[in-house]
Amino acid sequence: MVVTHTLDGLLPADVLARQDPELAEILLGELDRQSTTLQLIAAENFTSPAVLAALGSPLANKYAEGYPGARHHGGCELVDVAERLAVERAKVLFGAEHANVQSHSGSSAVLAAYAALLRPGDTVLALGLPHGGHLTHGSPANFSGRWFDFVGYGVDPESGLIDYEQVRSLARTHRPKAIVCGSISYPRHIDYAAFRAVADEVGAYLIADAAHPIGLVAGGAAPSPVPYADVVCATTHKVLRGPRGGMLLCGTELAERVDRAVFPFTQGGAQMHTIAAKAVAFGEAATPAFTAYAHQVVANAQALAAGLTAEGLAVTTGGTDTHLLTFDPAPLGVDGRSARGRLAAAGLVLDTCALPHPDVRGLRLGTAAVTTQGMGEVEMARIAVLFAAVLRDVHAARRVREEVRDLAGRFPPYPG
Numbered sequence: 431m432v433v434t435h436t437l438d439g440l441l442p443a444d445v446l447a448r449q450d451p452e453l454a455e456i457l458l459g460e461l462d463r464q465s466t467t468l469q470l471i472a473a474e475n476f477t478s479p480a481v482l483a484a485l486g487s488p489l490a491n492k493y494a495e496g497y498p499g500a501r502h503h504g505g506c507e508l509v510d511v512a513e514r515l516a517v518e519r520a521k522v523l524f525g526a527e528h529a530n531v532q533s534h535s536g537s538s539a540v541l542a543a544y545a546a547l548l549r550p551g552d553t554v555l556a557l558g559l560p561h562g563g564h565l566t567h568g569s570p571a572n573f574s575g576r577w578f579d580f581v582g583y584g585v586d587p588e589s590g591l592i593d594y595e596q597v598r599s600l601a602r603t604h605r606p607k608a609i610v611c612g613s614i615s616y617p618r619h620i621d622y623a624a625f626r627a628v629a630d631e632v633g634a635y636l637i638a639d640a641a642h643p644i645g646l647v648a649g650g651a652a653p654s655p656v657p658y659a660d661v662v663c664a665t666t667h668k669v670l671r672g673p674r675g676g677m678l679l680c681g682t683e684l685a686e687r688v689d690r691a692v693f694p695f696t697q698g699g700a701q702m703h704t705i706a707a708k709a710v711a712f713g714e715a716a717t718p719a720f721t722a723y724a725h726q727v728v729a730n731a732q733a734l735a736a737g738l739t740a741e742g743l744a745v746t747t748g749g750t751d752t753h754l755l756t757f758d759p760a761p762l763g764v765d766g767r768s769a770r771g772r773l774a775a776a777g778l779v780l781d782t783c784a785l786p787h788p789d790v791r792g793l794r795l796g797t798a799a800v801t802t803q804g805m806g807e808v809e810m811a812r813i814a815v816l817f818a819a820v821l822r823d824v825h826a827a828r829r830v831r832e833e834v835r836d837l838a839g840r841f842p843p844y845p846g
């Protein structure tokens with residue numbers, strides 16, 4: 431390939447700053463916010479500059495409906511190579527027979543999985559939303575709850591753990607067409623073999639929505655759903671640290687149905703700049719450095735859980751196997767909703783979430799982003815202390831804000 435153009439001068443932010451200072455100011459302000467506060471939202475991370483470069487590349491201009499070698503548009507020769515590369519890297523990384531990397535988001539990946547396997551009106555068994563299910567697992571506000579008949583299983587109110595016996599008995603009673611495992615806030619490994627056994631017993635498909643743990647799976651720090659699930663849906667932007675987007679993994683026999691469920695059933699043109707960025711992220715995730723990262727993410731979450739426990743907070747399930755943990759701040763005299771605002775004022779950015787007691791709103795935090803910044807267990811222990819200080823005393827926020835700025839400043843996400 432003869433390359434006559436360079437990217438020099440095309441991509442830098444100062445191009446934007448010169449042409450559109452109003453927008454550039456927003457971008458730089460956001461970079462400043464991300465660099466001076468702590469991103470503890472369990473679904474967030476910092477992509478590498480290489481991923482950002484692919485996202486901001488001329489591939490954003492290309493229309494490419496269809497799949498490599500069978501597009502509805504001309505001029506797809508090079509983007510075909512990029513998509514094949516992304517697919518190959520995903521297959522190797524996850525040991526999957528087939529990968530579809532076109533889903534625009536995690537939710538579109540779930541929509542495609544349902545489209546591939548179900549008909550409207552089918553019964554689906556999934557973790558109930560009050561227990562940590564995602565919107566796409568049967569929320570009445572979402573297509574899933576409108577088009578399918580969802581039955582929810584739960585977590586044990588005392589232990590916070592999935593009750594696999596309940597899953598089995600609900601499956602035997604309702605005979606679902608598919609069972610979904612996966613959550614937005616479950617801090618423990620999921621027993622995919624147990625779900626597979628239940629699915630086999632009642633003749634259901636098993637869909638693993640691994641949007642959260644898929645990055646840990648890539649780094650060998652969590653069990654893989656790939657050998658057990660008929661279809662695995664995932665995001666590429668959470669622990670996996672790629673661009674915002676989704677993907678699907680499955681065996682050869684479902685490959686065509688899954689591909690057709692993405693395009694043309696639920697999507698149009700593929701976003702080739704995002705697919706290229708996914709390829710970059712899969713490449714990064716295949717390195718020993720990423721394996722070390724994934725294990726450090728878990729070690730950090732466990733250190734944070736231990737720190738919060740030492741402060742008198744009850745972490746759900748007593749700890750975590752993953753990058754995320756949840757807790758009820760009530761023992762320190764504040765409810766989840768007001769706690770989130772108070773912590774944000776101190777520069778500690780996180781979400782509220784459902785807890786095993788569905789009437790209580792808790793807090794959910796994750797360590798993917800701070801670990802990318804290079805923080806370790808020492809910093810996590812300190813963050814736990816800062817958390818408790820803000821929760822105990824609203825007036826501590828200002829002092830903690832300064833310490834957070836200082837801490838974040840020592841671990842810049844994009845060292846210049």
Ligand SMILES: *Cc1c(COP(=O)(O)O)cnc(C)c1O
Pocket residue numbers: 473535536537538540564566612613614639640641642665675676
């Ligand atoms: C994040 C998430 C999704 C959706 O991903 P989006 O990219 O926000 O659409 C779906 N399912 C689960 C379990 C998730 O955690």
